[in-house]
Each structure stands twice: as C-alpha cells, then as structure tokens.
Amino acid sequence: MSGSAPRHFLVGVGNAGVTVLDLLALNNLEMKGLLCVNNDPESLSASVVTDRLGVPEGDPSEAFLAIDGPFGDMVSGASSVVLCGGLGGESGSFLLPALAILAKSSGITVAACVGMPFSFEGKQKRELAASALEKLRTVCDAVAVIENDRLTGGSPSTAAVGEAFSLSDRTILAALQALQGMITNSGPVKITRSDIKSVLGVPGAVTLFGLGTAKGPNRLHEALEHALKSPLLTAPGKNTPGGALAGVSTVLLLLRGPADLSFAEVQVAVSEIERIAGEGCQIKTGVHADLSPDAPITLSITASSGGGQTAEKPKTTLLSEIPEAKPLEPAAQVATRAKAEPTPVADSIKPVSSAKPIKSTAGASTKGDKQSAGKQTQGTLDLDSYQRGRFDKSEPTIVAGEDLDVPTFLRKGIKLTQPHRN
Amino acid sequence: MANEQIFVGLEIGTTKICVIVAESRADDQISILGVGETPSRGVRKGEIVDMATVTECVREAIVDAEEKTNVEIGNVWVAITGSHLRSFNNRGTHTLPHAGQIQQEDLDMVQANAKEVALPPPNTFLHTILQAYHLDGNRNVIDPLDSEGIQLEADFHIVHGIKTRITNHLRCVEELNLEIEDVVLSSLASAQVVVTQHQKDLGVLVIDIGGGTTDYLIYNDGAVRHSGVLAIGGDHITNDISVGLKLPIARAEMLKIQEGSATDPSESEVGVITLKNDPGFLGCDIDRRSLETIIHCRVKEIFELVRADIENAGGGMLGLLGAGVMITGGCAKLRGIAEVASEVFDQAVQVSTARNVGGALQTFENPQYSTAIGLTKYARLITKDAQPQGMLERITQGFGGLFKKGGR
Numbered sequence: 001m002s003g004s005a006p007r008h009f010l011v012g013v014g015n016a017g018v019t020v021l022d023l024l025a026l027n028n029l030e031m032k033g034l035l036c037v038n039n040d041p042e043s044l045s046a047s048v049v050t051d052r053l054g055v056p057e058g059d060p061s062e063a064f065l066a067i068d069g070p071f072g073d074m075v076s077g078a079s080s081v082v083l084c085g086g087l088g089g090e091s092g093s094f095l096l097p098a099l100a101i102l103a104k105s106s107g108i109t110v111a112a113c114v115g116m117p118f119s120f121e122g123k124q125k126r127e128l129a130a131s132a133l134e135k136l137r138t139v140c141d142a143v144a145v146i147e148n149d150r151l152t153g154g155s156p157s158t159a160a161v162g163e164a165f166s167l168s169d170r171t172i173l174a175a176l177q178a179l180q181g182m183i184t185n186s187g188p189v190k191i192t193r194s195d196i197k198s199v200l201g202v203p204g205a206v207t208l209f210g211l212g213t214a215k216g217p218n219r220l221h222e223a224l225e226h227a228l229k230s231p232l233l234t235a236p237g238k239n240t241p242g243g244a245l246a247g248v249s250t251v252l253l254l255l256r257g258p259a260d261l262s263f264a265e266v267q268v269a270v271s272e273i274e275r276i277a278g279e280g281c282q283i284k285t286g287v288h289a290d291l292s293p294d295a296p297i298t299l300s301i302t303a304s305s306g307g308g309q310t311a312e313k314p315k316t317t318l319l320s321e322i323p324e325a326k327p328l329e330p331a332a333q334v335a336t337r338a339k340a341e342p343t344p345v346a347d348s349i350k351p352v353s354s355a356k357p358i359k360s361t362a363g364a365s366t367k368g369d370k371q372s373a374g375k376q377t378q379g380t381l382d383l384d385s386y387q388r389g390r391f392d393k394s395e396p397t398i399v400a401g402e403d404l405d406v407p408t409f410l411r412k413g414i415k416l417t418q419p420h421r422n
Numbered sequence: 423m424a425n426e427q428i429f430v431g432l433e434i435g436t437t438k439i440c441v442i443v444a445e446s447r448a449d450d451q452i453s454i455l456g457v458g459e460t461p462s463r464g465v466r467k468g469e470i471v472d473m474a475t476v477t478e479c480v481r482e483a484i485v486d487a488e489e490k491t492n493v494e495i496g497n498v499w500v501a502i503t504g505s506h507l508r509s510f511n512n513r514g515t516h517t518l519p520h521a522g523q524i525q526q527e528d529l530d531m532v533q534a535n536a537k538e539v540a541l542p543p544p545n546t547f548l549h550t551i552l553q554a555y556h557l558d559g560n561r562n563v564i565d566p567l568d569s570e571g572i573q574l575e576a577d578f579h580i581v582h583g584i585k586t587r588i589t590n591h592l593r594c595v596e597e598l599n600l601e602i603e604d605v606v607l608s609s610l611a612s613a614q615v616v617v618t619q620h621q622k623d624l625g626v627l628v629i630d631i632g633g634g635t636t637d638y639l640i641y642n643d644g645a646v647r648h649s650g651v652l653a654i655g656g657d658h659i660t661n662d663i664s665v666g667l668k669l670p671i672a673r674a675e676m677l678k679i680q681e682g683s684a685t686d687p688s689e690s691e692v693g694v695i696t697l698k699n700d701p702g703f704l705g706c707d708i709d710r711r712s713l714e715t716i717i718h719c720r721v722k723e724i725f726e727l728v729r730a731d732i733e734n735a736g737g738g739m740l741g742l743l744g745a746g747v748m749i750t751g752g753c754a755k756l757r758g759i760a761e762v763a764s765e766v767f768d769q770a771v772q773v774s775t776a777r778n779v780g781g782a783l784q785t786f787e788n789p790q791y792s793t794a795i796g797l798t799k800y801a802r803l804i805t806k807d808a809q810p811q812g813m814l815e816r817i818t819q820g821f822g823g824l825f826k827k828g829g830r
Contacts (some may be wrong), residue, residue: 390671391663394466397505397653399727404654407662408719416716417709419697420668 001076006033009080009186010176013037013099014092014318016115017085018047020173025049035074039063039091060094080109083140084169084176087129088117093326097135104139104283109193111142111183111200115168118148120161134203141193142200144175144205144302171232174211178300181254182286188268189266191252191286199250199284205304208244209233215296217395218237219257221403223386224272225300233301242276248303251277257286257297267401269299275411277303427495428455429805431797432480432595433501433608436465436634436657436806437752439479440485441793443495443727445799447780452802454461454781454795458487467653468635472592477594478812484598497601499797502591503608503635505653507548509581512536524557528574536578549607553577553645562643578645581607603801609637609649611796614803615776616789617641624744627767628774629728630792631753633657638728642742648735652727656753659720666716667708673697675762678756682756684721686765686780687714721759723764732742746770752790 010033011020020038025034025048038044039055053070056063075081081103085092086363089106096112103110112138117125137143148168182191200207210233212226228232228242235243245251251273255266272285277283391405398404400412409416429452431442441458460482464472484495515534516528534551541547555563556575567576592602612630613622622641630637634655640648662672681695692711700707715734732739746769749759755771763771775787776795 245485319522357639387665390657391661391667394471397467404723404727405658405661407658407716408723409662409666409716412719414715414719416712418712419669419706419708421704421706 002057004114007077008036008180009033009075009078009081010180011037011075011081011083011099013083013085014089015040016081016089016092016169016172017042017087017096018043018049019169020176021049022047023169023202024177034076035071037067037071037095039095046287055095060090060098064095064098071099072102072106075103075108076101076106076338078103078108080111080180082176082180082183083110083112083277084172085115086117086172087132087136088121088125090128093128093132095225097139100136100139101167109183110140111144111179111196112136112140113144113146113149113172113179115146115172118152118164118168120327137201137203139202142179142196143207144200144209146171146177146209146232147206147207171209171230175207175209175302176351178209178211178254178302181256181288181300182252182302185254185286185288188289189285189287191254191284195250195252197283199252199302199304204306206306207400208248208301208303208305210242210301210401211354212300213296213298215294218393219297219298219391220268221396223297224269227301228276230301239245242301243271244305245277245281245301247271248277248281250282250284250303252284252300252302252380253284254302255297256291256299258291258293259289259293260293261287261289261297262402264398265297267395268403271401272403272406273301275413291304297405321382350383426556429489429801429803430493430495431501431611431794432481432483432498433611433794433797433807434465434470434476434591434594435462435632435793436461436655437632438790439465439476439483440794441483441498442791442794442798443491444779444781444795444802446802449619450802451780452795452798454779454798455493456487457791457794458483458485458490460486462633466634467505467657468484468632468651468653468825469506469700471522471592472556473590473594477597480594481598481615486601487724488698490666495600497603498595499603499611499792500592500605501555501611501797502548502583502588503632503637504583504587504591505635505651506545506587506702507581507607507651508545509579510539511553511577511579511647512539513575513577514538518574519638520794521570521572523568524571524574526567527565529576530576532576533578537580538577539580541582544584544586545582546588547580547582548588548605549579549581549610551579551581551610551646553579553647554643579649581649587690589826596792597677600730604804606797606800607637607639607649608632608635608793609651611794611800612637612750612792613641614775614796614799615638616748616792616796617745619644621745621748625739625742626745626749627732627743627769628727628741629747629763630723630751631655631749631751631759632751632793633788636724637751638732638740640732640743647737647739648732650728650731652723652724652731654720654727655751656756659717659753659756661714662716662784666710670696670703673703677708679716681710681713682717683714683757684717684762685714686716687711688761690714690756692728717756718758718762720758721753721762722766725763729766740767740769741802743767743769748772748774750774750789750792755790758763 012018018038021034021036023025034049036047036049036052044054053067056066059249083096085096087093096377100110107242116129149166152164210230212223214222233242233244273283278296396405424737428445433440439460439462443455447453460479463479464475470476487695491567514532516535531785555566557563557566557571558573583750609630613628617626623641623644628639632655634657636652636654638650652789660675660678664671695708695710699707747763747767760771762775
C-alpha cells in the first residue's frame with residue numbers, strides 16, 4: 001500500500017452500517033478510511049461515502065466471493081479495522097463476521113460495534129443476531145454491543161419507531177468513534193489494545209456505553225453528565241445516571257479535546273467515575289488533546305458488565321486457528337453455521353440481552369459470580385450518583401483534583417439516613 | 423463638606439448585596455448610620471454571572487441605604503472576592519545613586535520594583551500591601567522617610583486577579599453612576615473590624631465564610647502575610663443538605679439556619695427534626711445526625727483546605743498565630759463552627775463581629791456585615807488626612823485609582 005493509504009478503517013456493513021457511516025461522513029467531510037459494504041444497491045448509491053463495495057444478491061457465501069478480493073486489497077496494510085452495523089438482518093448477520101474473519105486473517109486488529117435488534121423486530125431476528133454476535137466475538141479483538149432495547153428504556157411501545165432506530169444509529173456511531181479513538185489514540189495518554197480487549201472481549205457481556213460533549217467553562221461536568229445519562233449507562237429499572245457502572249471491574253474513559261484540556265479535568269472525570277463504579281474499579285484513561293482550540297471536549301465511557309468467562313482463553317485458541325485458514329473458508333463456515341445452529345447459540349446469549357437475570361444472580365451471588373454479575377448491585381449510597389446540585393451549571397471549584405462542588409459527604413462515601421416522608 | 427466624613431461600603435455578595443453608610447467620628451472610630459440590603463441574584467461563588475440582574479440589585483440596595491440614612495450616595499468603596507484572586511509576597515530593592523535622605527520617590531521606586539514580576543497575562547494587580555522596610559541591612563524600619571541610607575528594601579504582600587473579572591464586578595457599580603473610590607479584597611476589609619491592632623501584631627488568622635466564598639488573611643507583626651480565596655461557602659453547605667436529604671434548596675437553607683450545626687455528629691444526640699407539609703412540599707422527618715454529618719464534613723473540609731493552603735505558602739505561619747483564629751461572615755453563625763476550626767487549626771478560635779464601631783448596634787453584631795463595615799473602616803484609614811496609624815496600615819496603591827484616572 002502507498003504511504004497515504006489509511007491505516008485505520010471504519011467499515012459500515014448492511015443498511016444500518018451504511019447509515020452510521022453516512023452520519024459520520026456528513027460531519028467529517030475529510031475523513032479517510034471509510035468503507036461501506038452492503039447488498040442493497042439503493043442504500044449504497046445514496047451513501048455519501050465514496051468507497052463502497054456492493055455485494056451481489058443471491059446466496060450470501062457465494063456473493064461474498066465477489067467482494068473478498070477487493071476488500072482484502074483495501075484493508076491490507078491497515079493497522080485496524082472497526083466494523084459497524086446492525087445484527088439480525090440477513091446482510092449484517094452474515095457479512096459482519098465474514099469481513100471480520102477476512103480482516104483478522106491478514107493480521108489486522110479487528111473490532112466491531114454492532115446493534116442488537118429491538119424485541120419488536122421478532123424472535124427470529126434476535127436469534128440470528130445472537131448467533132452472529134457469538135461468531136464476531138470469537139474473531140474480533142473487541143466487540144461493543146448496543147442493546148437497542150435498553151436505548152428506549154425497555155419500553156419501545158412508547159417510543160416512535162423511527163426515532164428508536166435513529167437513536168440506535170447515533171449510539172452505534174458514538175460507540176464506533178469511541179472505539180476507533182481508543183484504537184488509534186495517539187496520546188498523550190493511551191488506552192492499550194489489551195485494555196480494550198479486557199473490557200470488550202468478554203463473551204456474553206453487556207456493553208455499557210455513554211458519550212457526552214460540551215464546551216465552556218463547565219465543559220467537563222456537562223460532558224460527564226451527558227455521558228452518565230446515556231441510556232446504556234443507566235441502571236436497569238432506575239433513573240440513576242451512571243448507575244449501571246456500579247461495581248464494574250474496568251472502565252475505559254476516553255477524553256478528546258483541545259490542547260487546553262487540563263490535568264485537573266481528567267482527574268475529576270476519573271475520580272467521579274471511580275466514585276460511581278466503586279472501589280476496585282480500574283479506570284483506563286485515554287486522552288487526545290489535539291483538537292482545535294474552540295472544539296468541544298468529548299468524553300466517552302465504555303465498560304461491560306456480566307459475561308461468563310474472561311476473554312483471553314477462548315480467544316487465543318480461536319485466533320490462532322484463523323491465520324491458517326484461507327479467507328474464503330471461514331467465511332463459508334460462518335455462513336453454514338449461521339444457518340444450521342442458531343438456537344443453541346441464542347440460548348447461551350440470552351442472559352446477556354436482559355439485565356434482569358444478572359440482577360437476580362446478584363442476590364444469590366456465589367464466589368464465582370462476584371466478578372461479573374454480582375457487581376450490578378448498587379454502590380454504598382442510595383443517592384443519585386452524580387450530584388452537584390445547584391452548582392451543576394457553574395464553573396467547578398477544583399482543588400487538588402477534587403471537585404469541591406460535589407458534597408463532601410458524597411466524596412468521602414459517608415452513608416446517611418434518608419428522610420422519612422410523613 | 424459632611425460627605426467627606428461619610429464612607430459607603432458596598433459588598434456584592436453571593437447571598438446578599440449590602441451597603442453600609444458610616445461616618446467617621448472625632449475619636450477616630452466610625453459610626454454606622456444605616457444599612458441598605460437586598461438579596462443577591464446573579465452572583466455565584468462571589469463572582470458576577472448576570473450583570474444586568476446584579477446591577478439592578480445593587481441599585482435596590484443603594485436606594486434602600488439612601489432612604490434609611492438620608493444620605494445621597496455618590497462614592498463607594500467596593501469589596502471584591504473570587505477564586506481568580508491570587509497572592510504572593512515579594513521584596514523590592516532600590517539603591518539610591520548616592521547616600522542621602524530617603525525621599526517619597528524612593529519609596530515609590532521600591533514598590534514599583536517589588537511589582538516587577540510577571541503576572542499571568544490576563545491578570546492585574548489589586549493590592550500591593552506593605553509589610554516592612556529594611557534600610558541598609560537594618561530590618562523592619564518603621565518609616566524610612568527622611569532617614570539617611572543607600573540600600574532601601576521593602577517586602578510587600580501582592581494580590582492580583584483576572585482583570586476582566588474585576589472590571590465586570592465594578593461595571594455593575596459604574597452603570598449606576600457611582601464613583602468607585604477603591605476596590606478592596608474582602609478579607610482585608612473584614613479584618614479591619616474583626617481584629618484589633620494588637621491581635622494583628624500578635625498574629626491572627628481571619629476567616630470570612632460567606633455564601634459563595636471563604637476569604638482568609640493572616641496578619642503577623644502587624645502586617646498581612648498571606649491571603650486567599652476558596653470558592654466554597656455557605657451555599658455549598660445548603661447544597662450538600664439539599665442533595666443529601668433530597669430537599670428543595672429553600673428548605674435546605676431554612677433547615678441549615680434553624681437547626682444546622684457543625685458539631686461532630688459522633689458527639690451529638692440522636693434525634694429527629696420534623697419538617698411540616700407545605701404547599702408543594704411533602705413533610706418529612708430528618709435524622710439530626712445526618713444533617714450534622716453533612717454540615718460537619720463540609721465545614722471541616724473548608725478549614726482543612728485553608729490550612730493546607732497556608733501550609734503550602736510556607737513560612738510556618740500557622741505557628742505564629744499568637745491571637746489565634748477569628749471567624750466571621752454569614753457562616754460564622756453556624757453552631758459549633760468554632761469547635762471544628764479549633765480542632766483543625768489547633769488554635770484558640772473565636773467567632774468575631776465588627777468591633778470598635780458605633781451606631782446601629784444590631785448591624786455590627788452580625789458577622790455577615792463584617793466585610794461591608796470593614797470597607798468603611800478601611801476607607802477611613804486610607805483617607806485620613808494625617809498618616810494612617812502606623813505605617814503597617816498604609817496600603818500604598820489600590821486598584822480603584824486606576825479606574826478613577828481612567829475616566830470611566
């Protein structure tokens with residue numbers, strides 16, 4: 001590849017993937033390394049992304065033959081490929097794992113950011129999605145899973161269908177950018193790929209993700225507040241911002257902003273997340289301070305909860321197999337497996353798609369559970385986790401890295417007796 | 423004119439805007455003629471965030487003071503605070519071309535030399551407060567004027583802040599066609615009335631805890647040694663109560679005033695405070711210990727932060743507080759606050775209000791007026807025809823002069 005070829009690719013797969021990349025391209029006109037892959041010619045022709053690969057209609061595994069060569073050529077020499085799209089549809093469920101295998105076989109770091117179908121889209125779609133997700137997890141270094149049901153607070157009946165899909169696309173986009181930001185981070189503070197793996201490589205885990213953007217003197221707090229209020233970070237069944245983070249073992253925190261992004265701001269974000277996630281939570285921080293001076297800061301929080309086993313073991317065995325396999329064969333395997341055995345796979349994923357089983361295991365936690373499911377319990381305080389009260393919109397008072405507008409007793413973790421309503 | 427003997431102090435605080443009209447008496451004391459006051463809106467952490475609203479509030483307070491005292495207010499002394507204010511000590515040196523009597527211009531020169539420091543670009547000098555002169559190695563010369571010497575040195579306590587923020591503070595006053603005599607650091611103003619000259623000589627720490635900020639100042643050997651502003655005040659206590667006990671801000675404020683105590687909750691009795699139903703508010707029982715825990719944590723932290731800042735400034739100043747610690751400002755009325763301060767500073771602590779002031783008694787007995795009353799006392803000291811009492815009180819240049827000469 002020539003020196004000017006992009007080192008990092010973002011690949012939108014299927015209709016959802018193309019929509020997400022379009023959203024990205026419209027806001028970042030000069031962005032390079034975007035590629036759309038779809039079997040819907042209409043969607044491709046309407047896309048603003050210039051690099052597109054059309055998959056012919058027909059049997060997916062045969063059709064894939066038509067693009068594997070061009071795709072391999074495009075990404076060869078790249079350092080990372082981040083795939084995005086929606087699982088559950090025929091195209092996304094097949095193409096995403098197939099492309100991941102193809103890229104992985106060239107020794108490229110592969111991550112994926114995928115949306116799981118809404119419940120109202122039907123059981124079959126969810127099963128297909130679960131099967132595809134498992135395949136993705138075995139191949140990719142990291143998979144961020146956006147549970148669409150959680151975005152609408154679990155009650156899609158009250159959410160407009162169009163708005164729900166649009167929210168899903170926007171969330172996938174935000175997670176995609178965060179994931180890419182972490183992978184391509186040029187510093188000064190970096191999140192390593194093994195950090196990403198440790199969070200997003202956990203099979204069966206629910207991805208917790210939030211993004212906030214803000215400008216002005218109180219930008220850190222506002223961005224943090226937006227991020228914590230993201231639906232995926234809200235504790236299931238509660239409106240506590242950032243509540244879902246309580247008890248997670250690792251949080252990836254990525255901050256991007258202008259050069260004046262201060263150490264104190266980073267520290268405040270870290271200590272705030274530490275407070276919410278509880279003691280024992282490791283926070284892996286990445287900081288980009290290379291944006292233009294008037295750019296807002298962007299803060300993303302990524303974590304995962306639940307999940308049965310650690311990522312490393314199954315992955316190393318599987319990944320070691322892949323380079324030996326020719327690009328075509330695993331793709332064909334994927335296709336056959338996707339059709340032949342969706343149900344047992346779906347069963348193994350089921351607890352992931354709903355937060356309830358996780359909570360119930362928390363109650364009857366065994367020692368083995370403590371690392372994962374048990375951590376869904378509330379923190380030490382039954383208070384809204386992010387509280388600056390009347391100082392919410394004012395310039396923060398930060399001394400020695402502590403945000404003094406947050407009540408002292410909260411920062412010290414002191415428990416209070418709550419008022420008894422008459 | 424009688425007006426020459428009348429001084430008006432204006433404090434634009436986070437909780438209230440207060441105008442004190444005082445006249446100087448023959449016995450060198452000041453006598454309060456009246457107080458104009460209005461609740462403050464548009465001020466956060468001691469700094470102006472809504473200029474138009476603050477200007478209107480200042481106008482109301484001035485009108486209130488004029489009505490109560492029958493004095494037409496034209497000139498005011500304004501207190502200033504805010505987390506942007508910083509301070510440091512610096513020594514200026516001036517060598518006379520040849521041995522001779524020290525002239526006023528030599529004193530000016532040594533002060534100018536002390537200010538030859540690079541401030542951050544947006545900042546400007548607010549105060550250059552004289553600490554001591556040294557003449558040819560003779561330390562702590564009270565008044566070197568007309569003495570013979572070659573090498574003149576002087577130590578100053580220098581306060582500076584972000585110019586635009588100071589300007590905004592003053593613009594609210596200028597909009598009302600009031601002339602600003604000078605701008606005075608809040609803690610410096612408060613100290614004028616809450617501590618005596620004797621205490622300043624012995625060494626004293628003055629802590630003024632207001633609604634939005636905590637301002638502190640250390641005197642030793644009669645001179646200002648350190649000053650600081652922490653943008654934490656009574657509003658934070660109220661907010662903590664509101665967050666912790668899930669009460670509306672107004673309810674939390676009332677609870678703080680009526681029942682609040684900074685006492686260590688482990689030493690207090692278990693009890694319940696019943697808040698009655700109100701329109702829009704469902705009554706509840708509050709655990710007294712929880713309330714005290716919230717307040718104690720915050721108050722203790724404020725004192726710990728002040729202590730840490732003083733320790734960081736070096737010079738072992740906390741060991742030189744012969745007269746202990748004086749607490750003033752609205753929060754000084756909080757029960758048990760002196761005990762917490764005493765524990766943190768390991769010093770004798772007193773809650774202090776304005777002293778050696780005559781006139782409306784209730785006014786100067788309330789610590790929340792210390793700054794505004796202090797402004798009038800400060801004004802009295804600065805404008806006295808004769809030299810101020812002792813050279814240590816002489817504040818050689820203030821910020822307000824710049825504004826007057828600037829023709830604004």
